[in-house]
Amino acid sequence: MKKDRVVNLVLAIIGIFFVGTGVAFNAAASLGNDPIGIMYDGIRNVANLSPEQLGFATNIVNISLVMLVLTQDRHYISIGTFIYIVPYGVIVDMGRKIYYALFKVQTLPTQIFGAVMGCLFLYLGVALYIVADIGLDPFTGIVMVLKDKSKKDFKIVKICFDVMCVLIGFALGGKLGVITIITAVTAGPVIQIFANCIRAQLNRL
Numbered sequence: 001m002k003k004d005r006v007v008n009l010v011l012a013i014i015g016i017f018f019v020g021t022g023v024a025f026n027a028a029a030s031l032g033n034d035p036i037g038i039m040y041d042g043i044r045n046v047a048n049l050s051p052e053q054l055g056f057a058t059n060i061v062n063i064s065l066v067m068l069v070l071t072q073d074r075h076y077i078s079i080g081t082f083i084y085i086v087p088y089g090v091i092v093d094m095g096r097k098i099y100y101a102l103f104k105v106q107t108l109p110t111q112i113f114g115a116v117m118g119c120l121f122l123y124l125g126v127a128l129y130i131v132a133d134i135g136l137d138p139f140t141g142i143v144m145v146l147k148d149k150s151k152k153d154f155k156i157v158k159i160c161f162d163v164m165c166v167l168i169g170f171a172l173g174g175k176l177g178v179i180t181i182i183t184a185v186t187a188g189p190v191i192q193i194f195a196n197c198i199r200a201q202l203n204r205l
Contacts, residue, residue, distance in 0.1 A: 023118070024094075119179065130191070
């Protein structure tokens with residue numbers, strides 16, 4: 001049991017690293033953000049923060065969401081939530097530096113390649129965090145609260161919430177683009193495939 005907890009914790013930390021790096025890559029590629037990333041970018045813009053301070057903006061959003069969830073249904077907040085938010089902003093800032101170290105010159109081909117990497121990092125990271133099963137990230141916590149209050153199916157609430165994030169993020173000045181559409185269409189199925197593959201590998205081990 002103790003060994004399983006250690007494995008899950010390691011998976012979650014690796015997952016958070018990939019999620020933060022994926023968000024940073026998508027933002028740096030300038031081809032649009034995923035639904036959550038566009039919310040971060042919008043808050044960054046409203047707070048008059050530079051693109052280099054995207055990590056700080058993610059901290060503002062995540063901490064605010066955690067406080068909101070705590071006032072509505074605190075049982076959705078666990079140790080996994082804090083493991084997610086504490087290093088997240090630092091990882092996003094580090095991911096941005098990694099992007100510009102790899103792609104020193106911004107051309108359309110490098111932007112496309114960087115955005116593809118960003119999406120794959122994001123999907124893999126979310127899949128790892130799901131498989132780790134140590135708690136909910138702030139955005140999923142909000143979705144669960146809305147699901148409980150609306151009595152609607154999770155998938156419906158999730159889709160509506162993602163659309164709301166895109167609209168609010170765009171209204172606040174977040175970068176909307178082709179990646180926003182691609183992630184909205186492909187995220188669910190690809191994350192599910194990754195999660196199933198990771199579980200299968202863990203079962204073999």
